[in-house]
Amino acid sequence: MQDVIVVGAGPAGNNAALLLASSGFSVTVIDSRVNIGDKLCTGLVGEECFRRYPIDPLMVHREVNSACVISPSSELVRFETPMPVAKVVDRVAYVASFAEKATANGAEYQLGNRVVRLEQSKDRIRVFTDGQNGTSQLESRALVLASGFGSQLNRQLGLGEPADYVVGIQATVRTEGIEEVEVHLGRDVAPGFFAWLVPTKPGYALAGLMVRKNAPEMFSRFMAARKSEGKVREEVEKPICWGIPLRPLKKTFTDRVLVVGDAAGQVKPTTGGGIFYSLLASEIAFGALKQSLDEDQLSANRLGAYQKEWKNLLSTELEVGYSARRVFEYLGDSHVSSLISQASSSGFAAELAASPEVSFDWHSSMIGKITRHPTLGGVLKLVNPLLSRMAKVPEPVEILASESSMSESGTPV
Numbered sequence: 152m153q154d155v156i157v158v159g160a161g162p163a164g165n166n167a168a169l170l171l172a173s174s175g176f177s178v179t180v181i182d183s184r185v186n187i188g189d190k191l192c193t194g195l196v197g198e199e200c201f202r203r204y205p206i207d208p209l210m211v212h213r214e215v216n217s218a219c220v221i222s223p224s225s226e227l228v229r230f231e232t233p234m235p236v237a238k239v240v241d242r243v244a245y246v247a248s249f250a251e252k253a254t255a256n257g258a259e260y261q262l263g264n265r266v267v268r269l270e271q272s273k274d275r276i277r278v279f280t281d282g283q284n285g286t287s288q289l290e291s292r293a294l295v296l297a298s299g300f301g302s303q304l305n306r307q308l309g310l311g312e313p314a315d316y317v318v319g320i321q322a323t324v325r326t327e328g329i330e331e332v333e334v335h336l337g338r339d340v341a342p343g344f345f346a347w348l349v350p351t352k353p354g355y356a357l358a359g360l361m362v363r364k365n366a367p368e369m370f371s372r373f374m375a376a377r378k379s380e381g382k383v384r385e386e387v388e389k390p391i392c393w394g395i396p397l398r399p400l401k402k403t404f405t406d407r408v409l410v411v412g413d414a415a416g417q418v419k420p421t422t423g424g425g426i427f428y429s430l431l432a433s434e435i436a437f438g439a440l441k442q443s444l445d446e447d448q449l450s451a452n453r454l455g456a457y458q459k460e461w462k463n464l465l466s467t468e469l470e471v472g473y474s475a476r477r478v479f480e481y482l483g484d485s486h487v488s489s490l491i492s493q494a495s496s497s498g499f500a501a502e503l504a505a506s507p508e509v510s511f512d513w514h515s516s517m518i519g520k521i522t523r524h525p526t527l528g529g530v531l532k533l534v535n536p537l538l539s540r541m542a543k544v545p546e547p548v549e550i551l552a553s554e555s556s557m558s559e560s561g562t563p564v
């Protein structure tokens with residue numbers, strides 16, 4: 152019997168496996184994919200992540216210190232930071248690098264095997280898999296569930312699933328003259344969310360968008376518009392859709408099991424970025440598991456320390472970010488254009504880009520700064536009465552003002 156089985160070889164699962172294997176525990180990682188890390192993603196990751204989880208420079212496509220935001224009324228505002236705040240990376244290589252280190256420390260990988268059933272018993276977890284060589288069964292003392300968005304396994308364990316999500320769609324495109332990240336806003340582009348062009352290697356970019364519905368149609372429209380501008384020459388692959396959780400699971404632990412990463416909904420609701428938070432959460436999961444394994448105390452009671460700790464670190468960000476996201480979804484094009492125009496003309500956009508309160512990964516301070524701004528905050532307050540009439544929305548602007556008071560019961564869509 153293994154000490155730990157990890158389901159999912161994404162950033163969350165590989166980092167958990169690496170930390171556990173380096174501490175001497177026997178670990179098996181199971182993933183239904185054959186190519187580790189090859190999951191739909193843009194690979195735009197903040198600098199803080201690489202300070203903590205270093206990357207081989209050969210895996211970096213480019214550094215990012217500017218972005219161009221295009222408003223619904225086609226006004227263009229550039230944000231430029233004094234130093235690079237993020238990198239566009241080869242996500243597959245970066246995620247696989249964690250798996251290589253985990254393997255070097257003794258973790259075993261079973262790829263091309265889908266976990267179909269989990270069974271908890273008093274002294275172990277049974278994991279049933281389905282792969283090319285048929286079905287098989289493994290056992291472990293504990294399990295890290297890092298199976299990403301849409302996993303049925305959460306539900307099997309009675310942990311439910313993230314209460315809100317959005318669909319991301321993306322394809323690699325050949326480009327003409329795109330040297331910086333572009334963010335496109337507007338109801339015709341990506342209602343309530345945004346579309347992006349993120350340059351990778353010279354002459355190529357990842358084009359994508361996040362929406363609640365009609366992703367393929369919205370993507371076709373976005374591509375047609377960029378082609379007619381001459382920015383995009385052609386799509387070099389078919390676009391792929393995948394879900395992005397916007398809210399965390401209420402409970403991310405049970406007897407002998409911790410849920411980590413997208414499976415737990417540990418994602419920035421503002422942008423849908425989840426690599427850094429997945430890595431951080433897996434480190435917290437490792438800390439909680441190590442102690443519990445050492446003491447052979449793997450009850451839900453003991454493992455609950457994991458949820459306390461990751462919530463201490465992330466829950467303000469997830470809650471404030473989700474409130475901001477909901478406010479943004481209810482803004483009309485005229486509000487968004489007006490916010491962007493005023494942010495630019497008042498110098499606030501430049502001030503924001505240079506402000507130490509602005510971080511690629513921690514958005515609550517920046518959101519607070521925007522809501523406290525005399526003009527931009529005023530526009531949001533104008534929208535507030537409309538919001539409060541919508542029974543399902545929990546007064547998001549007031550929540551933003553107090554920044555940390557949103558309860559777990561925020562109403563999902």
Ligand SMILES: Cc1cc2nc3c(=O)[nH]c(=O)nc-3n(C[C@H](O)[C@H](O)[C@H](O)COP(=O)(O)OP(=O)(O)OC[C@H]3O[C@@H](n4cnc5c(N)ncnc54)[C@H](O)[C@@H]3O)c2cc1C
Binds near residue numbers: 183414
């Ligand atoms: C379009 C799009 C763009 C994105 N861009 C960014 C970005 O630029 N920056 C960023 O930080 N984040 C981005 N994200 C989010 C990011 O990809 C995820 O937050 C991150 O990959 C989560 O890591 P994870 O380890 O939790 O899950 P995943 O990376 O999803 O890994 C889960 C793994 O579990 C495996 N698995 C699932 N079910 C089973 C099963 N039953 N049996 C065995 N294996 C299973 C899967 O094959 C997968 O390999 C993007 C997401 C999308 C959809």
